[in-house]
Amino acid sequence: MSQVILFGAGKTAEVAYHYLTHDSPHEIAAFTVDGKYVTADHFLGLPLVPFEELPQKYPPDDFDMLVAVGYQDLNKLRASKCEAARKLGYRLISYVSSRASNVAGVAVGENCFILENQSIQPCATIGDNVTIWSGNHIGHHSTVGDHCFITSHVVISGITTVEPYCFIGVNATIGHGLTIGRESILGAGSIITKNVKPQSVFIVEDTPLYRLDSERFMRFSRLVEGGAS
Numbered sequence: 765m766s767q768v769i770l771f772g773a774g775k776t777a778e779v780a781y782h783y784l785t786h787d788s789p790h791e792i793a794a795f796t797v798d799g800k801y802v803t804a805d806h807f808l809g810l811p812l813v814p815f816e817e818l819p820q821k822y823p824p825d826d827f828d829m830l831v832a833v834g835y836q837d838l839n840k841l842r843a844s845k846c847e848a849a850r851k852l853g854y855r856l857i858s859y860v861s862s863r864a865s866n867v868a869g870v871a872v873g874e875n876c877f878i879l880e881n882q883s884i885q886p887c888a889t890i891g892d893n894v895t896i897w898s899g900n901h902i903g904h905h906s907t908v909g910d911h912c913f914i915t916s917h918v919v920i921s922g923i924t925t926v927e928p929y930c931f932i933g934v935n936a937t938i939g940h941g942l943t944i945g946r947e948s949i950l951g952a953g954s955i956i957t958k959n960v961k962p963q964s965v966f967i968v969e970d971t972p973l974y975r976l977d978s979e980r981f982m983r984f985s986r987l988v989e990g991g992a993s
Contacts, residue, residue: 765789768857769822771815771845772832773797773807780832780859780877781808787862794822815848824853831856831875831893835913838929838947839893843911846875846893870902873910891928909946927962 768790770777777795784790795807799814806812813821831845846856856875860866863880870884873892881899884890888902891910896902900914903922908914910928918932921940926932930944933952938944945962953968960966976984 765791766828766857767791767793767822767826769793769813769818769827769829769854770795770832771797771829771849773801773812774833776834777832778808780830783861783877783879784830784859788859790828790857790859793827796822819852824855827854828857829854830859830877832877835895835931838931838949839895839911839913840929842875842895843893843929885922903940915952 768784770780770792773795781792784792792810794811794813796813796815796818799816802812802814804812829849831842831849833842833845849856858872858874858876860872860876860878861880864878864882864884866882866884868886870886870888870890872878872890873894875893876890876895878896879898882896882902884902885904887905889907890902891908893911894908896914897916899916900918902908902920903924905923906920907925908920909926909930912926912928912930914932915934917935919937920926921938923941924938926944927946929947932950933954935952936950936954937956939957942956942959944950944956944960945964947962948960948964949966950956951967954966956966974981
């Protein structure tokens, strides 16, 4: 068990607070953000401290940290705050949900935030500062590089490498034995079957809007059903 400072005061930090409070041995002592973003003295009932004042009030010898921010600037903001925390001497913890399946005990790097219902297969590698939201498949011998953000219901097939600073949207599927180049964005529903060059962006088009609104559609459906009976 350790006393932990959460860097962040937004939605991701709020989610991290609840996961660590209810499913970890850690105790949240306070929140911190850069001083110019401090708009109140407390967040979720705990002190909100300017980052510049943190070592004096919460010394790194006594407190650890988790940087709980999202994927802004392709995770580079989160990476920079991790580096700033290390320079001040803070140890960065990781959170892995007790409901994540990691039967082979795959090692996880620093400042990872891995939620429930994962299937992390043997011989995979997960780097530093990786966020993996709920319900994903990380295939055998695959690698998720540093500073990545994987949303939900993503399939990363075996022997595939996701290089650093990537974002993968919900329901994306990555085939076997591929390399996803660094700083790439795979949008929701993407299906990737070939290697991806660095800084690539894949966006799947939305389902087209149907010609009838919901009221007319239901009226039409009743007519069809009535005619078929």
